[in-house]
Amino acid sequence: MSELQVGDKAEVTAVKAEQAVRRRILDMGLIKGTCFKVLRVAPLGDPMEIFFKGMYLSLRKAEAEGISVHKTGRTGDGVPMSCDKEGITCCGGAK
Amino acid sequence: MQRKEISVALAGNPNCGKSSLFNVLTGAHQKVGNFSGVTIEKHEGHLDYGAYRIRFVDLPGTYSLTPYSPEEIVTRNYLIDERPDLVVNVLEGPNLERNLLLTTQLMEMNIDFLAALNMIDEVEEKGISIDVKQLQRLLGCHIVPTSAKKKIGIDSLLAHIVRVYEKNIEIRKNKLSFRPEIEEAVDAIAGMLKREKEFEAADPRWLAIKLLESDREVYHRVQQYPVWVKVELALQEALREAAKLYDSDPEMLITEDRHAFIRGAMKECVRFPEERKSTVTDYIDMVVLNRVLGLPVFLFVVWAIFQITFTLGSPLMDILESLFGAISAAVEPLLVNPTVRSIVIDGIIAGVGGVLVFLPNILLLFIGLSFLEASGYMARAAFVIDKVMHRFGLHGKSFIPMITGFGCSIPAIMATRTLKSPTDRLATILIIPFMSCGAKLPVYVLLAGAFFPPDVAANVMFAVYLLGVVVALLSAKLLKSTVLKCDSEPFVMELPPYRWPTLHSVLFQARLKAMMYVKKAGTLILGAVVIIWAVSNYPHSDEIDRWAESESVRIEKSAGSAADKKAAIEALEYRTQSLQLQHSFAGRVGKVIEPVIKPIGFDWRIGIALVTGLAAKEVVVSTMGTIYALADTGESSGELAAILKNDPSFSRATALSLMVFVLLYIPCVAAIGVMKKEIGQWRPVLLYSVYVLALAWMLSFIIYRSALLIL
Ligand SMILES: Nc1nc2c(ncn2[C@@H]2O[C@H](COP(=O)(O)OP(=O)(O)OP(=O)(O)O)[C@@H](O)[C@H]2O)c(=O)[nH]1
Ligand SMILES: [Mg+2]
Numbered sequence: 001m002s003e004l005q006v007g008d009k010a011e012v013t014a015v016k017a018e019q020a021v022r023r024r025i026l027d028m029g030l031i032k033g034t035c036f037k038v039l040r041v042a043p044l045g046d047p048m049e050i051f052f053k054g055m056y057l058s059l060r061k062a063e064a065e066g067i068s069v070h071k072t073g074r075t076g077d078g079v080p081m082s083c084d085k086e087g088i089t090c091c092g093g094a095k
Numbered sequence: 096m097q098r099k100e101i102s103v104a105l106a107g108n109p110n111c112g113k114s115s116l117f118n119v120l121t122g123a124h125q126k127v128g129n130f131s132g133v134t135i136e137k138h139e140g141h142l143d144y145g146a147y148r149i150r151f152v153d154l155p156g157t158y159s160l161t162p163y164s165p166e167e168i169v170t171r172n173y174l175i176d177e178r179p180d181l182v183v184n185v186l187e188g189p190n191l192e193r194n195l196l197l198t199t200q201l202m203e204m205n206i207d208f209l210a211a212l213n214m215i216d217e218v219e220e221k222g223i224s225i226d227v228k229q230l231q232r233l234l235g236c237h238i239v240p241t242s243a244k245k246k247i248g249i250d251s252l253l254a255h256i257v258r259v260y261e262k263n264i265e266i267r268k269n270k271l272s273f274r275p276e277i278e279e280a281v282d283a284i285a286g287m288l289k290r291e292k293e294f295e296a297a298d299p300r301w302l303a304i305k306l307l308e309s310d311r312e313v314y315h316r317v318q319q320y321p322v323w324v325k326v327e328l329a330l331q332e333a334l335r336e337a338a339k340l341y342d343s344d345p346e347m348l349i350t351e352d353r354h355a356f357i358r359g360a361m362k363e364c365v366r367f368p369e370e371r372k373s374t375v376t377d378y379i380d381m382v383v384l385n386r387v388l389g390l391p392v393f394l395f396v397v398w399a400i401f402q403i404t405f406t407l408g409s410p411l412m413d414i415l416e417s418l419f420g421a422i423s424a425a426v427e428p429l430l431v432n433p434t435v436r437s438i439v440i441d442g443i444i445a446g447v448g449g450v451l452v453f454l455p456n457i458l459l460l461f462i463g464l465s466f467l468e469a470s471g472y473m474a475r476a477a478f479v480i481d482k483v484m485h486r487f488g489l490h491g492k493s494f495i496p497m498i499t500g501f502g503c504s505i506p507a508i509m510a511t512r513t514l515k516s517p518t519d520r521l522a523t524i525l526i527i528p529f530m531s532c533g534a535k536l537p538v539y540v541l542l543a544g545a546f547f548p549p550d551v552a553a554n555v556m557f558a559v560y561l562l563g564v565v566v567a568l569l570s571a572k573l574l575k576s577t578v579l580k581c582d583s584e585p586f587v588m589e590l591p592p593y594r595w596p597t598l599h600s601v602l603f604q605a606r607l608k609a610m611m612y613v614k615k616a617g618t619l620i621l622g623a624v625v626i627i628w629a630v631s632n633y634p635h636s637d638e639i640d641r642w643a644e645s646e647s648v649r650i651e652k653s654a655g656s657a658a659d660k661k662a663a664i665e666a667l668e669y670r671t672q673s674l675q676l677q678h679s680f681a682g683r684v685g686k687v688i689e690p691v692i693k694p695i696g697f698d699w700r701i702g703i704a705l706v707t708g709l710a711a712k713e714v715v716v717s718t719m720g721t722i723y724a725l726a727d728t729g730e731s732s733g734e735l736a737a738i739l740k741n742d743p744s745f746s747r748a749t750a751l752s753l754m755v756f757v758l759l760y761i762p763c764v765a766a767i768g769v770m771k772k773e774i775g776q777w778r779p780v781l782l783y784s785v786y787v788l789a790l791a792w793m794l795s796f797i798i799y800r801s802a803l804l805i806l
Binding site for chain 1: 193591592
């Protein structure tokens with residue numbers, strides 16, 4: 001996940017971090033099957049901000065490394081995001 | 096009338112509006128802010144409602160019942176050990192999906208609860224529609240839409256609390272079921288526990304789920320009993336099963352099943368608008384979190400707060416100053432007794448008034464800080480600055496208490512409870528006092544205002560604040576790379592949408608702070624001032640008086656013009672006053688310290704002020720006010736700034752050196768007390784005090800010496 005670029009959309013395939021970190025990531029709702037979009041990276045290159053299920057989450061690249069994803073698409077610059085057609089979770093709502 | 100008591104806990108995710116709701120319900124004034132982790136301790140309040148007295152408990156926010164940071168443990172322990180009659184699960188309406196995770200865990204707990212669907216105003220604004228009836232059915236609990244901001248649904252919530260408590264309305268409790276393999280394991284373990292009388296009171300199913308989730312506390316609880324042998328086997332079996340079937344583990348599967356349940360409920364009950372419109376938050380963040388602009392914006396915001404504090408504050412301060420001048424002039428002729436006159440004029444008015452004149456600056460500072468906290472910028476600042484903080488071995492989240500520290504170190508030190516790693520926490524606690532608190536502000540305003548032109552003064556102050564931050568970061572680095580070595584905690588933080596702080600709440604907070612400041616001036620500082628006045632007046636030397644008497648006679652008799660004589664008498668008066676001061680108790684103590692602080696440009700008077708400043712930093716100003724007023728012969732209308740400017744022993748270099756010393760040296764006793772309480776031991780606190788003293792001395796020395804060379 002840490003390799004994703006700003007604007008990329010991806011789906012979580014597995015969360016494999018150290019236990020406490022993993023628990024926190026899971027509690028935030030970033031579980032297998034969640035679609036999210038990379039909104040931006042902080043001015044100094046770390047952490048990054050993602051958007052999913054209607055919320056904005058920031059996490060360091062070190063934490064992002066524990067999350068495996070597969071890229072599903074890409075929409076422009078990443079800000080602001082409009083609703084995407086395929087991933088229901090991505091924009092926080094079902095059609 | 097004897098009222099029936101109902102205990103109700105407010106539980107929910109961070110930043111969902113629990114404290115806001117608590118305040119509306121009980122009329123309390125708990126701190127509210129738009130970032131996670133505002134509340135760090137439980138707070139109680141009550142409300143009389145009909146025949147009931149409802150006792151509410153506001154808890155720190157938590158994302159789940161498997162806690163993570165110290166303040167979240169408070170919540171979990173409260174819910175599990177204290178067992179309130181009822182839990183109100185506060186939900187952040189616009190962010191329902193994540194909030195429901197905690198709800199599913201409450202469902203497992205076999206506890207009476209109902210949900211408050213809070214921020215319903217924002218839900219409507221965003222065009223989200225929620226089928227509350229259906230959601231009630233799925234979750235098996237009552238749901239009351241509320242808005243703490245617009246005060247919607249409060250009565251309905253109260254009515255529901257009573258009815259649920261009295262079991263007047265029941266909703267069939269719903270049980271969340273996991274996938275078959277997990278259910279089997281849960282049943283097996285619950286079955287084993289059910290037969291043990293130790294666990295009769297606790298809910299075996301809940302214990303079993305927690306065991307499968309590898310919850311450390313439940314582990315410890317069960318481990319003490321012989322049944323553990325069997326349970327452990329079952330747990331291992333479940334682990335193997337999960338690995339074989341799903342290439343996963345039970346904890347993960349349980350979480351996934353909860354989320355799947357939530358997903359289903361969301362699909363069924365919640366409709367989002369077809370097209371997601373870009374929100375104000377999106378637009379603001381485009382600028383504020385921009386790769387190029389992010390850091391400049393951050394620096395600008397902090398700079399602007401101090402600029403406003405100083406520039407907007409100083410005309411108001413002038414007004415107060417002339418007010419106290421007028422009071423002093425009006426009172427002086429009324430007081431005949433010279434001792435009383437001196438206490439009132441040199442002690443109380445110079446000391447307490449000297450502190451009170453900074454009220455406008457303090458107010459503006461707090462308004463600025465509360466705007467930061469309430470708007471949602473705090474989390475952004477942490478996001479922007481995390482990399483820097485990480486460099487210095489800290490956490491982006493450490494930055495939030497650090498900003499709070501600009502107001503007062505005490506709540507800031509307590510706010511570090513949101514940090515999970517104990518070493519991060521300790522490091523943050525120890526550097527917070529370098530974040531110059533509001534009480535140090537009067538010292539800077541006084542000195543910068545007296546020795547620098549108005550346009551430079553604000554920047555001088557800003558530079559002092561910056562120096563504090565730099566020292567804080569470097570100290571953190573030093574700590575983390577020596578005594579507190581440990582990998583730092585992960586950074587996973589939610590950025591809440593921006594919310595406009597209501598004028599009412601900002602003003603209310605400001606009023607509260609102003610009242611606290613005035614109260615402090617009227618109690619602690621007044622007391623300190625009277626003591627300082629006494630110790631700098633007694634013992635009084637008659638010998639010096641006699642000497643002054645004979646001197647003045649000699650001058651009168653000597654040849655010379657009337658003007659010359661007048662000047663000589665004035666000089667004599669000044670000398671007499673300062674000899675008396677030096678003879679006094681304070682003067683003697685000051686003289687003992689003087690050799691140590693001479694190299695950094697301070698004389699014994701400043702030495703005294705620094706010692707008394709340990710009680711509270713404002714006292715530095717009060718002490719100087721009193722001591723300098725005692726020695727002053729009345730030319731400079733009693734204003735401390737003017738006295739200092741005319742004092743030959745006080746230069747720009749002294750002013751700079753003093754600002755730096757006050758910035759860095761030992762924090763006030765109250766802050767030291769809280770540090771000890773939060774750390775739990777005296778040793779680090781004492782070592783820390785020695786460290787800051789040495790550091791303050793060295794930096795002041797460098798500043799003083801270089802200022803002497805340059806200025
Ligand atoms: N629009 C709107 N905003 C709300 C409502 N309730 C609370 N807020 C805002 O939400 C933010 C968080 O409120 P708090 O009451 O501090 O939240 P909390 O749950 O106590 O947060 P923690 O103590 O950090 O767990 C603040 O900015 C509130 O002004 C509401 O009903 N509507
Ligand atoms: Mg709160």
